[in-house]
Amino acid sequence: ATMTLWHAFLILAWLLPLAYGTRDATSACTLIPYSLRVDLMTSPLAVRSTQPKLSWQLKSSSLSSCKDQSMTAYRILVDDDIGYIEKGQGRRWDSGKVATNATYAIYGGPAISSLQRTFWTVIVWDQSGASYGLANSTSPADMIGALEAAPGTSVWQAAEWIQKYYASPPTAPCDFYKEWPVPLFRKDMTIPAGKIARARMYISGLGYYETYINGVRVGDSVLDPGLTSVNKTIIYSAYDIGDMINSGQNTWGIMVGNGFFNPLPLTFWGHINLRLALFVGMPTVRAMIYVEYEGGANFTVGTDDTWKVGSGPILRNNVYLGEIYDARIQSVLKGWNANGYNVTSWPQVIINKQAPLGLMTPQTVPPIRVQDKYPAVAMHQSSPGVWVFDLGVNFAGWANFSIPHTTQGQTLVMRYGETLYPNGTIDTTSSSAGQILYGNGGPCAPARAEQTDTVIMAGGPLEGWQPTFTWHGFRYVEIVGLTAANNVSLSMVTGLQLHSDVDEIGKIQTSSSLFNGIHSMFVQTLKSNLFSIQSDCPHRERFGYGGDAMATDTSIMWTLDMEAFYTKRMHDYLDAAEVISTGEYLGMPETAPFVGIADAGMGSNSGPIGWGSMFTQLQAQLYAYNADPRIMQEMYPATKSWLSFLNQYAEAHNGWIDVGLGDWIAIDIAPTNLTSNIFYHYNIALMASIADIVIGAGSGDLYRHQADVLAKSITARFASSSGKYSSSGLQGAQAFALWHQIVPAPLFNASFAQLVAAVEAANNHVSVGLFGLRYMMDVLAAAGRTDLVLTMLNQTSYPSYGYMLAHNATTLWETWQGDDHTSYNHPMLGAVVGWFYEHLAGFSYDVPSRTLTVAPKALARGSIDWVDASYQHPYLGGFSSRWGWENDSWCINVTVPVNSRAQVVMRGGKVEYFSSGVYYTCDV
Numbered sequence: 001a002t003m004t005l006w007h008a009f010l011i012l013a014w015l016l017p018l019a020y021g022t023r024d025a026t027s028a029c030t031l032i033p034y035s036l037r038v039d040l041m042t043s044p045l046a047v048r049s050t051q052p053k054l055s056w057q058l059k060s061s062s063l064s065s066c067k068d069q070s071m072t073a074y075r076i077l078v079d080d081d082i083g084y085i086e087k088g089q090g091r092r093w094d095s096g097k098v099a100t101n102a103t104y105a106i107y108g109g110p111a112i113s114s115l116q117r118t119f120w121t122v123i124v125w126d127q128s129g130a131s132y133g134l135a136n137s138t139s140p141a142d143m144i145g146a147l148e149a150a151p152g153t154s155v156w157q158a159a160e161w162i163q164k165y166y167a168s169p170p171t172a173p174c175d176f177y178k179e180w181p182v183p184l185f186r187k188d189m190t191i192p193a194g195k196i197a198r199a200r201m202y203i204s205g206l207g208y209y210e211t212y213i214n215g216v217r218v219g220d221s222v223l224d225p226g227l228t229s230v231n232k233t234i235i236y237s238a239y240d241i242g243d244m245i246n247s248g249q250n251t252w253g254i255m256v257g258n259g260f261f262n263p264l265p266l267t268f269w270g271h272i273n274l275r276l277a278l279f280v281g282m283p284t285v286r287a288m289i290y291v292e293y294e295g296g297a298n299f300t301v302g303t304d305d306t307w308k309v310g311s312g313p314i315l316r317n318n319v320y321l322g323e324i325y326d327a328r329i330q331s332v333l334k335g336w337n338a339n340g341y342n343v344t345s346w347p348q349v350i351i352n353k354q355a356p357l358g359l360m361t362p363q364t365v366p367p368i369r370v371q372d373k374y375p376a377v378a379m380h381q382s383s384p385g386v387w388v389f390d391l392g393v394n395f396a397g398w399a400n401f402s403i404p405h406t407t408q409g410q411t412l413v414m415r416y417g418e419t420l421y422p423n424g425t426i427d428t429t430s431s432s433a434g435q436i437l438y439g440n441g442g443p444c445a446p447a448r449a450e451q452t453d454t455v456i457m458a459g460g461p462l463e464g465w466q467p468t469f470t471w472h473g474f475r476y477v478e479i480v481g482l483t484a485a486n487n488v489s490l491s492m493v494t495g496l497q498l499h500s501d502v503d504e505i506g507k508i509q510t511s512s513s514l515f516n517g518i519h520s521m522f523v524q525t526l527k528s529n530l531f532s533i534q535s536d537c538p539h540r541e542r543f544g545y546g547g548d549a550m551a552t553d554t555s556i557m558w559t560l561d562m563e564a565f566y567t568k569r570m571h572d573y574l575d576a577a578e579v580i581s582t583g584e585y586l587g588m589p590e591t592a593p594f595v596g597i598a599d600a601g602m603g604s605n606s607g608p609i610g611w612g613s614m615f616t617q618l619q620a621q622l623y624a625y626n627a628d629p630r631i632m633q634e635m636y637p638a639t640k641s642w643l644s645f646l647n648q649y650a651e652a653h654n655g656w657i658d659v660g661l662g663d664w665i666a667i668d669i670a671p672t673n674l675t676s677n678i679f680y681h682y683n684i685a686l687m688a689s690i691a692d693i694v695i696g697a698g699s700g701d702l703y704r705h706q707a708d709v710l711a712k713s714i715t716a717r718f719a720s721s722s723g724k725y726s727s728s729g730l731q732g733a734q735a736f737a738l739w740h741q742i743v744p745a746p747l748f749n750a751s752f753a754q755l756v757a758a759v760e761a762a763n764n765h766v767s768v769g770l771f772g773l774r775y776m777m778d779v780l781a782a783a784g785r786t787d788l789v790l791t792m793l794n795q796t797s798y799p800s801y802g803y804m805l806a807h808n809a810t811t812l813w814e815t816w817q818g819d820d821h822t823s824y825n826h827p828m829l830g831a832v833v834g835w836f837y838e839h840l841a842g843f844s845y846d847v848p849s850r851t852l853t854v855a856p857k858a859l860a861r862g863s864i865d866w867v868d869a870s871y872q873h874p875y876l877g878g879f880s881s882r883w884g885w886e887n888d889s890w891c892i893n894v895t896v897p898v899n900s901r902a903q904v905v906m907r908g909g910k911v912e913y914f915s916s917g918v919y920y921t922c923d924v
Helices: 082-086 173-177 327-333 513-528 546-559 563-580 614-626 630-651 672-694 701-718 731-739 745-761 770-782 786-793 801-806 831-840
Strands: 031-038 053-060 071-079 104-106 117-126 141-144 183-191 196-206 209-213 233-240 248-256 284-293 298-302 308-311 314-318 322-326 359-362 368-375 378-383 386-403 411-417 452-456 462-465 472-480 493-500 506-510 843-846 851-854 866-873 877-886 889-896 901-905 911-914 917-923
Touching: 031 117, 031 141, 053 117, 053 877, 071 082, 082 117, 183 284, 183 298, 196 209, 196 248, 233 563, 248 284, 322 327, 327 452, 368 386, 386 411, 386 513, 493 513, 506 513, 506 831, 513 546, 513 786, 513 801, 513 831, 546 563, 546 614, 546 770, 546 831, 563 614, 563 630, 614 630, 614 672, 630 672, 672 701, 672 731, 701 731, 731 745, 731 770, 745 770, 745 786, 770 786, 770 831, 786 831, 831 843, 831 866, 843 866, 851 889, 889 901, 911 917
Parallel strands: 233 359, 322 452, 851 901
Antiparallel strands: 031 053, 053 104, 071 117, 117 141, 183 248, 183 308, 196 233, 196 284, 209 248, 284 298, 314 322, 368 493, 378 386, 386 462, 386 472, 386 493, 411 452, 411 472, 506 866, 843 851, 866 877, 877 889, 889 917, 901 911
């Protein structure tokens, strides 16, 4: 069985035998709780919920020798004093001994108040009655309440939104292309005397920020805060600055760029202007420092009208067009954020009275950080004075430049691109913003909206410069302005990969170098497009399209721990829906945040139904991952409203939804009216299951009946007696109908045969788009035609993944053919990696029953010789398998984590069952 969306709603009542005991463990086989998390975060400095989710993982002292280990009960202790926790007491909350094998619980004590620091730990019992926890080196974890953790308790009132005063702020389109140096905010502050116990900074920017204490940068995250609809939600970050601040004189500095709050009036595709869709303004910041002293006293300082503001060395910054940096100005400003710098000439800030009123929310998603480095692997001169550096791989992030010798006033211009022209010059066509290539970007916009950075030298060495408030998607960097005196060398340029710092939890390798190459392309593409939202591409658009996420969420969740990230995306979509909707019900946008794009929607700026369907599908995917209904409960009113929106549109159009974008980028395009109505059915069917979970069993029956009626109507309208769901039985049309269970049982064999015929008619190549790809591979494998999928995946001629690899691809392309007007770093064709995990490795799982299934399907000798896969599930633990041929036997090695069990389907169909441990077995 594969982990389907329907699998998410199977609640199995299986519990390991419970045993009670009070003694600490003394045996060699111990059960160790670790990785204690609060709302998916480790020791968070700002917990959004007043009743957060407390979770932990378990490991064995020796998994290979200790079989059948399980947790039968837990006890959670919560106290404001760590000393009581260490003595085994929890005065704020003591859950008592709870008989269960679940490794998470919802905090049940008094609401955690703003700024309240609380400690917690967990004690667990195993199947023998032994207890483990404090005595086994499980250190207590802590959490701190958010600034607005409880209603009416917000202390953000101690900080104002501040900005620089502009006598003539930009208004006309051309104004925005002038130099607007980044504002440098500075506060000299006196921290009262006393022994500081701890100090924290809370900060958010409207525009990206960097902040400093006494000249030292705070934190290692970049491009903060994460992207949201700021008139609904504004994210702030919390930092521990206890080691950076002292009693007495201190200096606090903040530099703020434009981000998406102050975009240029570029007209994407000649007509989409972000300034007309987003809440915009000049760079603004709000921040507060909270100091606690031993003995209980505290001190607070925040942004207010006493702050000073100057102009920084970044003269222009835009997320798409890059930065202009003047190192000569930076040399004058050296020390601006530290004690002793003279700012008497700097003006006072003003309070921004027009700041958006979105809810200030702590960051719950791992921030963006530098993740990897790519030294330049080759360089050449494309023309005199023009150097091109190859970083060896397509990625998203920065190029870091170190040039030993420069002259004052020397100007270097860097352009970034994914490909080269045949003559070796850089090609920026695929990465130029909004396909602005021929002067279609609006007044004063560059004729070609390229990713470009400019550095004006101060003289002497340029040591490790990189942009600050932008990022780029690229493989190649062109530098204009270098001379022989600069001693040009490969060491001058190093790529720095950036992405949201989510944990990589899945790994898979096979005997096929082609398949490994496909997997590598997907992972690189995925990481290039995680910048607090899941984007379509890291350069040209950078928008959070729902369709891209919907087509790839299974693959992504097998690769990365996306629970917190996707929970944020649910809120992003809800916010965007509330921003755009003007009628009685909520329509879902094409992108979140809404950027003005509403292709083939159903009114109220809604997007196409396939893209909006992400809102319901992602709830089901999260539930399959964690068995936690809270996001469904929170989103339930909006989900019902979305269904009502669809029903209202259908009722006004003879019961049908015929508009949409269909199976986007397919070669043979399935009829849009078919795919849109199947998506309509899909949303209704998911709503039925969601209602059962949120309200209670049977609550979704009306939706279920509606879905059944619609499925019959779709078949009656679109299907022929031969099983074709389009006039020519296209791959996409058949796959849509079969995967979504539209096809009635009497027509299934004929319809499936039409799908096989469509694949064979395409010479065993794919012709589907982003949705049909997943559907087709799943349907073929489920019906026993894994061989046909493998044949398609092994192709190296167009259209195929092998074709991409044969053309030097290191990331997935936007289209099967690839061309200069489309992106070469686009994750939406990434459904194949989910198929690798679920069919080659054969992985699936059920969280409530803590059951793992390993059922590989590609077992014919000579197709795939071996598959090695592992997965670190945050609630079930880490499991892995390696299967392959040894002489004439098919053998598998399986690792089952503690507190879980596994069922392994052998090559001959026999099912073997295993408790926790490491196992090796063969099927002759």
